[in-house]
Amino acid sequence: MKDLKLTSPSVISSLIEEYDFKFSKSLGQNFLADENILRKIIDSALLNSEDMVLEIGPGIGALTFAISNIVNKVVAVEIDKSLIPILDKVLKNRDNVSVIHGDILKIDLKKLEETYFQKKPFKVVANLPYYITSPIIMTLLESNLNIDLMVFTVQKEVAQRLTALPGNKDYGAITVAINYYCQAEIITYISRNVFIPKPNVDSAVVRLIVREQPPVKLKDEALFFNLVKTVFKYRRKTLLNALSHGLEFKDKDHLENLLINVGIDPMRRGETLSIEEFAIISNRIKSV
Numbered sequence: 001m002k003d004l005k006l007t008s009p010s011v012i013s014s015l016i017e018e019y020d021f022k023f024s025k026s027l028g029q030n031f032l033a034d035e036n037i038l039r040k041i042i043d044s045a046l047l048n049s050e051d052m053v054l055e056i057g058p059g060i061g062a063l064t065f066a067i068s069n070i071v072n073k074v075v076a077v078e079i080d081k082s083l084i085p086i087l088d089k090v091l092k093n094r095d096n097v098s099v100i101h102g103d104i105l106k107i108d109l110k111k112l113e114e115t116y117f118q119k120k121p122f123k124v125v126a127n128l129p130y131y132i133t134s135p136i137i138m139t140l141l142e143s144n145l146n147i148d149l150m151v152f153t154v155q156k157e158v159a160q161r162l163t164a165l166p167g168n169k170d171y172g173a174i175t176v177a178i179n180y181y182c183q184a185e186i187i188t189y190i191s192r193n194v195f196i197p198k199p200n201v202d203s204a205v206v207r208l209i210v211r212e213q214p215p216v217k218l219k220d221e222a223l224f225f226n227l228v229k230t231v232f233k234y235r236r237k238t239l240l241n242a243l244s245h246g247l248e249f250k251d252k253d254h255l256e257n258l259l260i261n262v263g264i265d266p267m268r269r270g271e272t273l274s275i276e277e278f279a280i281i282s283n284r285i286k287s288v
C-alpha cells in the first residue's frame, strides 16, 4: 500500500463513485491530481522521519498518505463529514495518522498541539481551501503555536501578496504581517489543470519558515499592526494623511514632525514602507 496513487484521476473517480461523494465548491474542494506536484509540495516541506505534521483539509488523503510514509506523525483536520469514511479507508492501518473532523478556524489549536504534538515543534502542510486562506494563515501565526515551517498551496495572486516587496502593487498588510512572523518564498507555480475539479484560478506553493525572532523589535505589537492596517486601508493617501485620518491624530503638525524626526518623508505613500520603517514609526508613536 506504500505507493497508492491518490493523485491518479481514475483512483479519485472510483473513490468518489464508491462513496457517492459530491464536491462542495463552497468548501474549496479541488483535489490534487498530479503526482509530480505532490512530490514538489512534499519536498518543499523538508520532511524527515522525526517530523510531526498538521495537515489542513486532507480531502481524500493524497497528501496525508504520502506524508505519512515519511514522517513520525500526521494530524489532519477535515471539515467535510462525507470525506471521513474515504479517509478512513485510504488511511486504514496507518497508525501514525489521526484524522479530526472539524473546522480549522474553530478548533482549539492550543489543545490540539498539546494533545497530538506534546507542544514540540511541528510543521503545517496544506492545499488550502481558497475561500479562507488568509484567516487560516493568520490564525496559525497568531495562536502562538510551536510551528517551525509551513507549506501551503494557495491561489497564485495570494502567493504574490505574501511575498511582495515594498512599493509593489501586491504589497499589503498581509505581506507585512507574514514578514513579521516568517520568511516567505514561492516554491513553484501550479496550473489549474492539475486539480479535480478544475478551479478558476492558478495556484502556487509557498513555504513560510517561521522566524525564531521577529525582524523588528516592537514596543507595542497591537499598535504596530493597527498602524499597518490603517496605512493600507488608505493606500492612495500620503502617509501623513492616512495616519492622521485612520489613527485620528488630533494634531497633524505634531504627526508630521514625528515622521520627519524619524527620517521618513510624510508625503510618501505608506505602501512603500518597509517593515523596519513601520516599526520605527509605531515605536515613536508609542513613546510620545
Ligand code: SAM
Residues within 6 Å of the ligand: 027, 028, 029, 030, 031, 032, 056, 057, 058, 059, 060, 061, 062, 063, 077, 078, 079, 080, 083, 102, 103, 104, 105, 126, 127, 128, 129, 130, 132
Ligand atoms: N488536500 C486535498 C488535496 O490536496 O487534494 C484537498 C485540498 S482542497 C483544496 C481543500 C480541503 O479543505 C477540502 O477537503 C475541504 O473540504 C477542506 N476544508 C475546507 N474548509 C475547511 C475548514 N474550515 N477546516 C478544515 N478543512 C476545510
